[in-house]
Amino acid sequence: MSSNVAGQRTQIRQRTQAVLEKELTRARGRIRTLDSLSVLLVVALGVLGYCAAMVLLDQWLRFSEGFRQIVLGGFLAAMGAYLVWALVLPLTRRINPYYAARALEKSLPDSKNSLVNWLDLREEPLPPLVRDAVQKRAVEELQAADVEQAIPSRWPLRLFFAVVVLVALVVVLRFIWPDQFGSLVQRAFYPFTPKAVPTHTRLQLKLPIEDEMFDDATDAPILPIKVERRRPVTIAVDVAGLIPDTVWLEYTSSLIPRPVKRSLIPPDRDQGRVYWQITLQEQDIPNDGLMFRVRGGDGSTRQYQLVVEKGRPEVEDLELVLDYPAYLKRPPTQQNYGKLRAPEGTAVRLTVTADQPVKSGFLEVRVKDTTVHTISLEPDLRTPADDPRRERRLAFREPWILSRELKPKDPSFPCNYRLQIVSTEGKVGWSLDYPLEILEDTEPWAIIKQIGAEIIEPKQELVRLPLNDVAPIRGLTGDDHAVREVALRLRTVPRPGQQPQELFLFGGKSVDRGSDDKGLQQPRPFAQPPEEFQLILDLTRLTTRFAGPASKPIELQVGDRLELWLEPSDYREPQPNVGKTKPLIIELTEPLDKQDQQDKQQQAQDQQQQFDQQRKEQQERRDQQNQPMDQQQPMKGEQDPNQKEPMKGEQDPNQKQPMKGEQDPNQKQPMKGEQDPNQKQPMKGEQDPNQKQPMKGEQDPNQKQPMKGEQDPNQKQPMKGEQDPNQKQPMKGEQDPNQKQPMKGEQDPNQKQPMKGEQDP
Structure with missing residues (x-):
């Protein structure tokens, strides 16, 4: 019986010891896990910190390749030493159970150091009852303790949050410099090959040749570009990344040693410009070429050399x-x-x-x-x-x-x-x-302004005329060079079932070729104003077949309609340009009586003669104003070499003679207050030959007339006590005409009024 009890106690003691050792092993494992995780988080924190620091500093300072290699070597050495010290060496050593037991006991406020005592006494030869009591107290403390609370993970959590912050910083840098971030990271962790950092603005040459785009063209070799001599060269670039406000060309040459900057024109799709571009004119490019590069923002192209090719004929x-x-x-x-x-x-x-x-x-x-x-x-x-x-x-x-x-x-x-x-x-x-x-020599134009006494409106289409009327047709015509003639055209407006017939005028005036039949206008090397014309429409002299004066007139009736238009033509050769006015419909009304018809004919002839005379005078004035273009013009103060000098005593043939009653245009007009230089001055005591002598009973036109209320400047003023020589003396018994007559009821102003107390004289 006693042996069974002893065996049970031994089993209980072994199980209790196994539980204690298991919990201590578990505590030591959590300690090692947290320590290893902390080391890894520290390493991650170091890597991210190195990455962020190198990206920031390299973007700002652009470290050299050797410096980056040294920094990376130092960082890797530090990280390796830390891993060996904080991770590799601890992994080769066993965690002390006393450290784990002490950590568990610290989590219990009323701890009696039972675990530490058990560790101290477990190898000692103790009585069974004492050993059981020590194990029991240790198990009770171990059951009361929480391993996760006894060995907390606060430090790894703090390191994890720090890593998260650095990861966020790296992500922010990635978004700030999307084009440069990858190159900066590569330069930080692999500084053994040349790697340029892309600029924010990247430029790629498109014209005169297409070149590759460089992340950083600072160290790129110079590229020669051959261009033709005396040809403008267009330089165009494509801009990517951060688009700057201004892109400029920077060039130098043997003639311009200092760099010259010129802004490029930005692209405009509406005007067909896809790239930023500028054109160098031939005078900007010397024969030995020039060096140039394009800059914008923080980017630039590589340097190019324009090489001028010689040999093409120009x-x-x-x-x-x-x-x-x-x-x-x-x-x-x-x-x-x-x-x-x-x-x-x-x-x-x-x-x-x-x-x-x-x-x-x-x-x-x-x-x-x-x-x-x-x-x-x-x-x-x-x-x-x-x-x-x-x-x-x-x-x-x-x-x-x-x-x-x-x-x-x-x-x-x-x-x-x-x-x-x-x-x-x-x-x-x-x-x-x-x-x-x-x-192009365009067709001349014409406008009908008036037919007979009727003014033609722009939109008018119908004109009514008596059956036997004689009506002048007046209007304007013009051309880009000169109008040769204006011709009148007529045809009948057919009734139903009839065909239109062209009509000819064998009386009146159907063609206007100017006053001398040489053309309405003469070609000149400058634009000419519109010209007036006049035609005579005699409705009694219309025929369907022109045979000269012997033509037989067509028989028209009241209500018949005629279509009338004008055809102006110019001097173009071999065939003239012929224009056409808008057709007008002439509706025939009741005829005029014979006397009115004769009066109309005479009136039309008189109007035509007067019109021809006015046009002839106008043409003469125009010819005098328009001197030939090939004549030599005299300099200021010189005599005109194109004018003939008159002989002594002859009249100057180059001067225009004034019409009767007109002012002589060849005489210099005196300024206000000056004496007329064109008039002959009379000798002393002679009569002025330039003054017009008045007829008997007329007023002298050479005397200045006084204003109302002024004294006559032409009359001689009498001396004191003398009789006025300008006044007419009355005949005996006549009334004095020089005295003002009083109105009815007024006092006579010509009588001397007596002083007070004097008798009326």
């Missing part, structure tokens, strides 16, 4: 001779520039001089980048053989006639021409694009 001089159509009566003109603006029909003689010997070429006309016409250029054999330019000159074999077929159908399309010249070595060169504008 236009050195251009000579155009314009022979205008004969009907325009304009003298030929010569110009030394490429812009060509001339009327259709102009013959162009072109001579181009190159910068080197040339053998052939051609002129190319282009409308909206499409070639529509070409003309060959051949060596200019008209140049003298001893002229050094002979082998460098090309010209047309025959003049180039400008035709309206070369004009763009759409006026908004640009029309240009350019020259291709080929050197004797076979090199091909192109000139600039020169604007070409062919001025």
